Amino acid sequence: MNTAPAPDFDDGFRRHLAELLAWRRDVRRFRPDPLAPGQLDRLLDLACLAPSVGLSQPWRFVLVESEAARAGVIAEFEAANAEALGDYRGERAALYARLKLAGLREAPVHLAVFCDEATGQGHGLGRRTMPEMLAYSVVTAVHTLWLVARAEGIGVGWVSILDPQAVASLLAVPPEWRLVAYLCIGHPQEDQAEPELARAGWQNREAGSRTLLIR
Amino acid sequence: MNTAPAPDFDDGFRRHLAELLAWRRDVRRFRPDPLAPGQLDRLLDLACLAPSVGLSQPWRFVLVESEAARAGVIAEFEAANAEALGDYRGERAALYARLKLAGLREAPVHLAVFCDEATGQGHGLGRRTMPEMLAYSVVTAVHTLWLVARAEGIGVGWVSILDPQAVASLLAVPPEWRLVAYLCIGHPQEDQAEPELARAGWQNREAGSRTLLIR
Numbered sequence: 001m002n003t004a005p006a007p008d009f010d011d012g013f014r015r016h017l018a019e020l021l022a023w024r025r026d027v028r029r030f031r032p033d034p035l036a037p038g039q040l041d042r043l044l045d046l047a048c049l050a051p052s053v054g055l056s057q058p059w060r061f062v063l064v065e066s067e068a069a070r071a072g073v074i075a076e077f078e079a080a081n082a083e084a085l086g087d088y089r090g091e092r093a094a095l096y097a098r099l100k101l102a103g104l105r106e107a108p109v110h111l112a113v114f115c116d117e118a119t120g121q122g123h124g125l126g127r128r129t130m131p132e133m134l135a136y137s138v139v140t141a142v143h144t145l146w147l148v149a150r151a152e153g154i155g156v157g158w159v160s161i162l163d164p165q166a167v168a169s170l171l172a173v174p175p176e177w178r179l180v181a182y183l184c185i186g187h188p189q190e191d192q193a194e195p196e197l198a199r200a201g202w203q204n205r206e207a208g209s210r211t212l213l214i215r
Numbered sequence: 216m217n218t219a220p221a222p223d224f225d226d227g228f229r230r231h232l233a234e235l236l237a238w239r240r241d242v243r244r245f246r247p248d249p250l251a252p253g254q255l256d257r258l259l260d261l262a263c264l265a266p267s268v269g270l271s272q273p274w275r276f277v278l279v280e281s282e283a284a285r286a287g288v289i290a291e292f293e294a295a296n297a298e299a300l301g302d303y304r305g306e307r308a309a310l311y312a313r314l315k316l317a318g319l320r321e322a323p324v325h326l327a328v329f330c331d332e333a334t335g336q337g338h339g340l341g342r343r344t345m346p347e348m349l350a351y352s353v354v355t356a357v358h359t360l361w362l363v364a365r366a367e368g369i370g371v372g373w374v375s376i377l378d379p380q381a382v383a384s385l386l387a388v389p390p391e392w393r394l395v396a397y398l399c400i401g402h403p404q405e406d407q408a409e410p411e412l413a414r415a416g417w418q419n420r421e422a423g424s425r426t427l428l429i430r
Contacts (some may be wrong), residue, residue, distance in 0.1 A: 006406030049236040057424030191221035209272030
């Protein structure tokens with residue numbers, strides 16, 4: 001039980017928080033040097049402060065260290081990426097082929113994050129009409145990890161060009177665990193304010209997403 | 216294009232960020248006074264800095280202001296909550312009935328957050344094998360909103376005891392928009408370091424969620 005007084009956040013903190021959000025990036029270009037001893041543990045402890053439906057805490061982590069497992073994931077990525085390329089034509093296909101979409105070979109840390117769909121924790125509260133709340137809770141833990149990593153100068157890249165069942169099978173996790181995120185984690189080669197996909201000409205940020213209807 | 220130098224976050228910022236994560240709460244007890252002028256706009260602008268698959272930015276916001284729409288949502292919540300109560304027996308049912316699970320009547324702001332499942336933005340990148348990435352992107356925007364609100368002393372409560380199709384229909388949004396989150400936003404009655412569900416005896420935080428398998 002935390003009996004400290006509630007923190008009072010000031011303008012300086014809020015300005016830095018906005019900078020953190022603006023400079024968080026999906027990183028695909030890593031330096032190969034490892035994280036500091038204990039750093040990943042600290043980041044995971046902070047990630048577990050994320051919200052979860054009914055306090056179900058359904059996030060489960062798998063650190064992928066063996067060469068065999070990593071090679072299997074890289075092969076899955078390459079197969080899925082080749083299939084994705086087949087969906088595009090002409091200039092868009094040429095552009096897709098030039099994108100660097102994952103840092104799987106360079107990143108010192110591979111972390112797979114699963115949702116335990118069978119957890120009894122939380123006693124089902126809040127997920128009767130929206131069962132997807134369980135996976136959404138895992139997403140908030142991934143996003144928390146992303147932010148606290150960036151605050152330590154560590155980059156995170158979320159690789160979704162993967163068959164989630166194939167990865168779950170490759171990593172031999174319990175059958176009720178569903179892959180939510182496969183993360184590459186490490187020191188970024190550079191800091192960037194602009195998303196890589198915008199710099200590469202794939203997609204810019206659009207103001208339209210800020211649509212606010214009134215009802 | 217942001218040409219400022221990359222920010223260098225220090226220990227003081229990281230300590231405050233950890234406090235922000237620790238003191239973020241799912242708030243169900245609001246004071247009725249409104250947000251400051253322009254405050255919601257500022258929070259939404261920050262929320263839109265969230266990551267999104269392929270830079271698809273699929274989040275769409277609906278500010279629910281009319282009494283009729285709010286009454287409809289409250290009726291949906293009450294029906295779904297009564298059905299949920301029917302799933303529990305004995306002590307657990309009595310405990311469920313005593314929980315306060317939403318602040319829909321008191322919160323000055325009701326914000327529904329949808330995912331535009333039909334958006335062409337991002338050109339489908341990163342969601343061929345994991346189409347759920349689009350909704351997950353909206354979740355990161357909701358989580359960002361939650362954190363920046365807390366940094367301004369504003370509480371957010373995520374109400375998932377709702378039929379998402381019924382809410383979409385009630386709010387007359389485009390058919391391709393899927394409800395991800397229905398949020399109550401306002402000044403919290405009090406700051407708390409412990410989740411309300413833990414204080415009420417429903418569910419404690421468990422260390423087991425921190426499971427880390429090695430593969």
